Amino acid sequence: MAKHPVKLTVNGDEHDLLIEPRKTLLAVLRDTIGLTGTKEGCSTGDCGACTVIVDGKAVTSCMVLGVTASGKEITTIEGLASDGELHPVQQAFIDTGGYQCGFCTPGFIMASKVLIDENPDRSEEEFRHALGGNICRCTGYTKILEAVLKAAEEIRTTG
Amino acid sequence: MSEYSVVGQKVKRVDAVEKVTGAAQYGADVHPPGMLYGKIVRSKHAHANIRSIDTSEAEKLPGVRAIITQDDVPSGRRVFATDKVLYLGEPLAAVAATDPDIAEEAAELIEIDYEVLPVVQDVMESIKPSAPRLHSDDTKDGPNRREITGQIRQLSRDKENDHSDEISKLEAELENYADEVYYNISAESHSEAGDVEKGFAECDVVVEDTYVIPRVHQTYMEPHVSVASADSSGKITVWASTQGPFAIRSGIAGTLGIPLTQINVIGTTMGGGFGGRFGVIITHVPAVLLSQKTGRPVRVQMTREEEFIDGRPAPGCVIKLKTGATKDGRILARQALAFWDSGSVSGASIGSTIRVRGVYKIPNLKIDAYGVHTNKSGTAAYRAPGAPQAIFAGESQLDEIAERIGMDPVKFRLMNMREEGDQVPAGGEEPKVGYKETLEAVADAAGWWDREAGENQGWGVAVGDWTNGCGPGGVYVSVHEDGSVRIFHGSMDITGTDTAISQIIAEILTVPYGSVTIRRGDTDSAPYSTGSGGSVVTFTMGNTAKLAAEDAHRRVLELASERLNTNVENLELKEGAVHVVSAEPPKSISLGELAAYSLSTTGGPIVGKGSFARQPSTPALAAQIAKVEVDPETGRTRVLKLVASQDVGFAINPMAVEGQIEGGTVQGYAWAMMEEMQYNENGNVNPGFVDYRVPTSADLPTVESVIVEVPAPNGPYGAKGVGEPPITPTLATMANAVKDAIGVRITELPIKPEKVVDALKSNGHSP
Numbered sequence: 001m002a003k004h005p006v007k008l009t010v011n012g013d014e015h016d017l018l019i020e021p022r023k024t025l026l027a028v029l030r031d032t033i034g035l036t037g038t039k040e041g042c043s044t045g046d047c048g049a050c051t052v053i054v055d056g057k058a059v060t061s062c063m064v065l066g067v068t069a070s071g072k073e074i075t076t077i078e079g080l081a082s083d084g085e086l087h088p089v090q091q092a093f094i095d096t097g098g099y100q101c102g103f104c105t106p107g108f109i110m111a112s113k114v115l116i117d118e119n120p121d122r123s124e125e126e127f128r129h130a131l132g133g134n135i136c137r138c139t140g141y142t143k144i145l146e147a148v149l150k151a152a153e154e155i156r157t158t159g
Numbered sequence: 160m161s162e163y164s165v166v167g168q169k170v171k172r173v174d175a176v177e178k179v180t181g182a183a184q185y186g187a188d189v190h191p192p193g194m195l196y197g198k199i200v201r202s203k204h205a206h207a208n209i210r211s212i213d214t215s216e217a218e219k220l221p222g223v224r225a226i227i228t229q230d231d232v233p234s235g236r237r238v239f240a241t242d243k244v245l246y247l248g249e250p251l252a253a254v255a256a257t258d259p260d261i262a263e264e265a266a267e268l269i270e271i272d273y274e275v276l277p278v279v280q281d282v283m284e285s286i287k288p289s290a291p292r293l294h295s296d297d298t299k300d301g302p303n304r305r306e307i308t309g310q311i312r313q314l315s316r317d318k319e320n321d322h323s324d325e326i327s328k329l330e331a332e333l334e335n336y337a338d339e340v341y342y343n344i345s346a347e348s349h350s351e352a353g354d355v356e357k358g359f360a361e362c363d364v365v366v367e368d369t370y371v372i373p374r375v376h377q378t379y380m381e382p383h384v385s386v387a388s389a390d391s392s393g394k395i396t397v398w399a400s401t402q403g404p405f406a407i408r409s410g411i412a413g414t415l416g417i418p419l420t421q422i423n424v425i426g427t428t429m430g431g432g433f434g435g436r437f438g439v440i441i442t443h444v445p446a447v448l449l450s451q452k453t454g455r456p457v458r459v460q461m462t463r464e465e466e467f468i469d470g471r472p473a474p475g476c477v478i479k480l481k482t483g484a485t486k487d488g489r490i491l492a493r494q495a496l497a498f499w500d501s502g503s504v505s506g507a508s509i510g511s512t513i514r515v516r517g518v519y520k521i522p523n524l525k526i527d528a529y530g531v532h533t534n535k536s537g538t539a540a541y542r543a544p545g546a547p548q549a550i551f552a553g554e555s556q557l558d559e560i561a562e563r564i565g566m567d568p569v570k571f572r573l574m575n576m577r578e579e580g581d582q583v584p585a586g587g588e589e590p591k592v593g594y595k596e597t598l599e600a601v602a603d604a605a606g607w608w609d610r611e612a613g614e615n616q617g618w619g620v621a622v623g624d625w626t627n628g629c630g631p632g633g634v635y636v637s638v639h640e641d642g643s644v645r646i647f648h649g650s651m652d653i654t655g656t657d658t659a660i661s662q663i664i665a666e667i668l669t670v671p672y673g674s675v676t677i678r679r680g681d682t683d684s685a686p687y688s689t690g691s692g693g694s695v696v697t698f699t700m701g702n703t704a705k706l707a708a709e710d711a712h713r714r715v716l717e718l719a720s721e722r723l724n725t726n727v728e729n730l731e732l733k734e735g736a737v738h739v740v741s742a743e744p745p746k747s748i749s750l751g752e753l754a755a756y757s758l759s760t761t762g763g764p765i766v767g768k769g770s771f772a773r774q775p776s777t778p779a780l781a782a783q784i785a786k787v788e789v790d791p792e793t794g795r796t797r798v799l800k801l802v803a804s805q806d807v808g809f810a811i812n813p814m815a816v817e818g819q820i821e822g823g824t825v826q827g828y829a830w831a832m833m834e835e836m837q838y839n840e841n842g843n844v845n846p847g848f849v850d851y852r853v854p855t856s857a858d859l860p861t862v863e864s865v866i867v868e869v870p871a872p873n874g875p876y877g878a879k880g881v882g883e884p885p886i887t888p889t890l891a892t893m894a895n896a897v898k899d900a901i902g903v904r905i906t907e908l909p910i911k912p913e914k915v916v917d918a919l920k921s922n923g924h925s926p
């Protein structure tokens with residue numbers, strides 16, 4: 001199958017790639033670039049495990065073709081910590097025990113980061129609904145919500 | 160104030176950073192150079208004879224490197240179906256190609272000629288002699304018609320209270336097949352205590368119901384995956400997403416007829432398992448066969464759809480249950496007849512039907528259970544296998560009895576609960592347990608005693624018991640020159656167990672938790688370890704870790720005795736150093752100094768070894784209370800409050816224990832309210848998250864967890880296994896709350912809105 005030139009900026013690094021048009025952004029990130037932190041849980045956009053940030057928005061990368069992401073800025077879970085410091089959302093997931101098996105965690109963290117960036121003042125109920133596109137099977141969500149609220153509080157107070 | 164400094168604390172988990180940064184390596188993250196992508200070719204019919212499999216077109220596709228069928232399995236052990244398929248999705252062949260999309264395309268190009276056969280998906284249909292027969296060799300030892308109809312008759316005597324006449328109708332129908340045997344029965348299990356006939360005769364109230372529990376999927380978030388690499392010498396390496404690397408090793412060896420030592424299984428970080436991640440054939444064996452044939456590493460990764468059609472989910476079942484009590488609240492007799500849907504192979508957890516006895520003093524008990532074949536994939540364990548189903552029936556019916564005799568459901572349960580020394584029906588003697596403490600704790604925490612309910616609101620309570628398993632394990636501990644401690648073992652971390660093991664070893668060697676690191680080996684290097692399922696890990700590996708640390712502790716004192724020139728009896732290890740007891744001036748030597756010294760001694764480095772297999776474990780109780788509000792027009796149930804207590808023996812890491820309770824409770828909620836694998840004559844019809852709904856954060860409120868600690872005599876620090884109990888009572892908790900809210904008893908799960916509306920209608924409620 002003919003390949004198309006694609007330029008992606010992922011976690012600040014530029015990648016000039018040749019991609020088959022049928023490859024999803026998820027496949028490009030994992031198989032071509034080798035960033036395997038983003039997970040594939042359903043391939044149908046229902047579980048949120050593959051959530052990455054594309055131009056500031058949370059996107060299920062299994063539902064986007066790699067070629068259509070050309071020219072965009074992408075952040076994956078690997079790009080969230082900076083200068084050896086965990087992002088407050090990552091730290092909050094550790095502090096509250098907001099993960100268990102960890103497979104859904106990168107997607108939850110990316111989705112939560114965007115939600116908090118948009119509006120850290122959401123109530124628990126609002127975060128519960130806003131995170132409805134991400135599935136976790138281990139935690140029952142109680143400690144995930146604790147983590148998100150803790151991170152929101154942290155980001156609100158420190159800016 | 161705890162007497163311990165590391166165990167019992169909410170420490171940060173050992174895998175914290177790798178799990179929040181994407182660094183943890185799961186099965187599909189393994190990518191050896193030259194790796195090919197495998198794809199399994201699956202049956203498109205639920206029951207069919209296979210006339211032919213034509214791979215010629217697929218072989219021509221550029222990028223295809225190998226196609227295998229059962230002919231390519233040298234041992235002859237069944238990996239792929241040959242002449243007949245028994246369910247939609249059954250593997251028929253496998254492809255390896257240079258790209259996953261090419262592998263998928265090739266799989267589609269393989270032509271299979273089917274002769275479609277009649278299908279049976281319902282256990283109550285399947286046990287009829289007229290049903291399509293799945294296996295031709297099931298006639299020899301199967302129970303005959305007389306046995307089963309006799310059991311049905313005995314149960315159906317009291318028809319007055321029967322809400323469902325399904326089994327009674329079956330009885331009439333079976334009369335037409337006087338002497339025929341039952342073909343589709345895969346297994347049976349029977350147990351008895353006392354005399355149920357006599358017991359029921361003495362009861363003032365007898366209730367009988369039929370409970371129907373659906374097949375549900377464990378729905379671990381990481382689909383099955385394995386990467387296999389066979390080298391030119393025949394050595395096989397398998398990176399496997401599994402709960403039990405050693406079981407996978409012996410499974411591959413047995414299936415392919417190759418020696419254990421030729422296989423190395425490397426367990427990758429596990430994206431959830433819940434009992435469903437032990438299967439050998441699902442991806443591991445096909446990956447090995449493809450790698451052997453191509454000489455290249457091969458990854459076989461299931462899609463979510465494949466998980467639904469060819470995973471090994473939890474069995475559904477039909478349980479006919481009858482319970483009798485006196486009007487002052489003593490349960491005298493209980494009888495169950497259960498038909499478990501084991502799918503196309505045997506293996507459903509039918510023995511768990513005994514769990515209908517609950518934690519109560521029931522002097523007369525009779526259980527008859529059968530595994531029944533249908534045209535579905537086989538089943539496997541799911542968090543306390545079989546218990547949620549049986550306990551749903553038992554605890555639902557208990558509330559019906561309580562209502563009829565006018566007793567509070569919590570008081571009724573407390574009154575009948577077994578205590579230490581009581582006889583367990585069809586079991587041994589009850590050890591010291593925390594049944595009453597746990598139920599009282601949840602009742603207090605939830606505000607049960609002064610509960611209020613608005614219109615269409617209700618409260619439900621239920622309890623569920625489970626006893627953790629136990630198995631062999633080995634652990635090594637090394638103490639290094641800088642005072643740090645390294646743990647080495649072979650058991651898969653099941654969401655926090657590596658942390659618990661590290662805490663135990665830090666506690667015994669009196670070092671900070673942060674100076675302990677833990678490493679899991681592969682099956683080539685690590686000591687044997689039982690699989691991470693059955694809530695065994697904290698109990699087994701915790702005990703093993705304790706033995707290893709105590710062994711290292713002995714060596715530390717021995718070295719200190721040489722260095723400090725005094726008897727071991729005068730020495731004490733605390734805060735990472737050995738001190739001479741009541742020496743003036745104080746005299747001590749650090750662990751690091753002792754480790755450095757040990758390198759030049761005759762006895763050698765500080766290495767502790769722990770090896771453990773079995774100790775009696777103690778039952779644990781989970782007790783839950785839910786407050787719900789049901790909308791009688793839409794039938795939708797909203798949870799207002801969900802409180803879960805559990806006797807955990809001792810919480811080595813309370814944060815992890817709470818996480819287990821919360822997660823298990825929500826899985827139970829989902830089984831009660833939303834999850835159901837649906838089948839028709841074509842097979843599974845809801846193989847994805849749109850049609851098979853699992854809960855999201857939007858479906859539930861915060862789960863409040865309450866830890867109760869009644870120590871287990873043989874558990875490490877009194878700990879019991881915590882993973883499985885919390886799912887066991889939730890199904891009944893929800894059904895009991897719905898009953899309390901709107902007055903209708905739902906006996907067939909899940910409690911979907913349409914079912915609630917229908918039940919209200921047939922109860923005379925006009926919307």
